[in-house]
Amino acid sequence: APVIQLKGLGKSFDGKQIIAGLDLNVNDGEFLTILGPSGCGKTTVLRLIAGFENADAGQIVIAGKDVTGIPAEQRNVNTVFQSYALFPHMTVFENVAFGLRMQKVAESEIEPRVMEALRMVQLENFAPRKPHQLSGGQQQRVAIARAVVNKPKVLLLDESLSALDYKLRKQMQIELKQLQRKLGITFIFVTHDQEEALSMSDRIIVMRSGNVEQDGSPREIYEEPENLFVARFIGEINVFDAVVKERLDETRVLANVEGRPSMIHCKLAVSPGDKVKVLLRPEDIRLEEINNGDEAQGIIGYIRERTYKGMTLDSVVELETGTSVMVSEFFNEDDPDVDHSLDQKVAVTWVESWEVV
Ligand code: ADP
Numbered sequence: 001a002p003v004i005q006l007k008g009l010g011k012s013f014d015g016k017q018i019i020a021g022l023d024l025n026v027n028d029g030e031f032l033t034i035l036g037p038s039g040c041g042k043t044t045v046l047r048l049i050a051g052f053e054n055a056d057a058g059q060i061v062i063a064g065k066d067v068t069g070i071p072a073e074q075r076n077v078n079t080v081f082q083s084y085a086l087f088p089h090m091t092v093f094e095n096v097a098f099g100l101r102m103q104k105v106a107e108s109e110i111e112p113r114v115m116e117a118l119r120m121v122q123l124e125n126f127a128p129r130k131p132h133q134l135s136g137g138q139q140q141r142v143a144i145a146r147a148v149v150n151k152p153k154v155l156l157l158d159e160s161l162s163a164l165d166y167k168l169r170k171q172m173q174i175e176l177k178q179l180q181r182k183l184g185i186t187f188i189f190v191t192h193d194q195e196e197a198l199s200m201s202d203r204i205i206v207m208r209s210g211n212v213e214q215d216g217s218p219r220e221i222y223e224e225p226e227n228l229f230v231a232r233f234i235g236e237i238n239v240f241d242a243v244v245k246e247r248l249d250e251t252r253v254l255a256n257v258e259g260r261p262s263m264i265h266c267k268l269a270v271s272p273g274d275k276v277k278v279l280l281r282p283e284d285i286r287l288e289e290i291n292n293g294d295e296a297q298g299i300i301g302y303i304r305e306r307t308y309k310g311m312t313l314d315s316v317v318e319l320e321t322g323t324s325v326m327v328s329e330f331f332n333e334d335d336p337d338v339d340h341s342l343d344q345k346v347a348v349t350w351v352e353s354w355e356v357v
């Protein structure tokens, strides 16, 4: 059974509906990420689950128990915020012990449990320090230790890594994921960072204005976005207008894309003449240089911009139809010569594409 069930959850602020009938099941031990732009209602969902806000409508079930209307401290859920808000005058040990003391856990139990939690975040040697003697990443780890020390069923993390600088954030993403696996606690992680969501999650919910736009694995969300919002929110994407010519088989149709007959991936029920949008990631596009007299297969275009990115060479190609296309080519041993000059004539092709009507 799912460890968390949200049923028809609704919440308004000042007469404005922020969450409208949200249904969501979270499985035991799952790392679920709620991903969406700022202001879409992510924090509100977490605060409703935690019990810091009361829902106007719907039901919240945690571990089989209806907790709607029950106070936060009785919900078996802890929260880690972006600003970790440690008590500055207390040692690391006392910060982590605080919740246990509040719960009147026996003194003899406190020491081993605090040290176990600190060991999990690799800070057992920092127990006597004060927060100001720690780096930002270490402080965030203390906040995590404090949140897991009383072994909650569910841990809610609201933009918990967003305040850290790039390198530390990457490292903490891996550590947090490992910790979650080790503890077996269900994590509901909120972020507006698509790369973070893709790399950490078992499952991602993409939210927009309080609604779920897509619910799927990281691969499904990235490779098979269900609509233009999801496609554009998760990474770079090219969108072409196309007209269906004929269905080839269950998953493919022949369509006119930028004036050229092309095979596209399409599972939707479409008929000849229907207009569809074809979505192509920059890394799914191939470029072949055309030099005087070469026979070219593909849509003709010209390199108008090129940006060296280390792992990839990113280009903007202007097609003869006027459309601009973003292309990302990897450097690898099979293709040592990825390097185009400006205004180079190229043929544009692709293997896989995804469509949205
Ligand atoms: P996110 O975390 O995705 O950025 P929030 O859940 O914080 O979004 O906010 C969603 C919307 O609800 C925003 O428009 C915000 O201004 C509004 N909101 C959130 N909390 C309150 C509140 N306590 N009072 C009034 N409006 C709020």
Ligand code: MG
Pocket (backbone or CB within 6 Å): 042, 043, 044, 158, 159
């Ligand atoms: Mg927020």
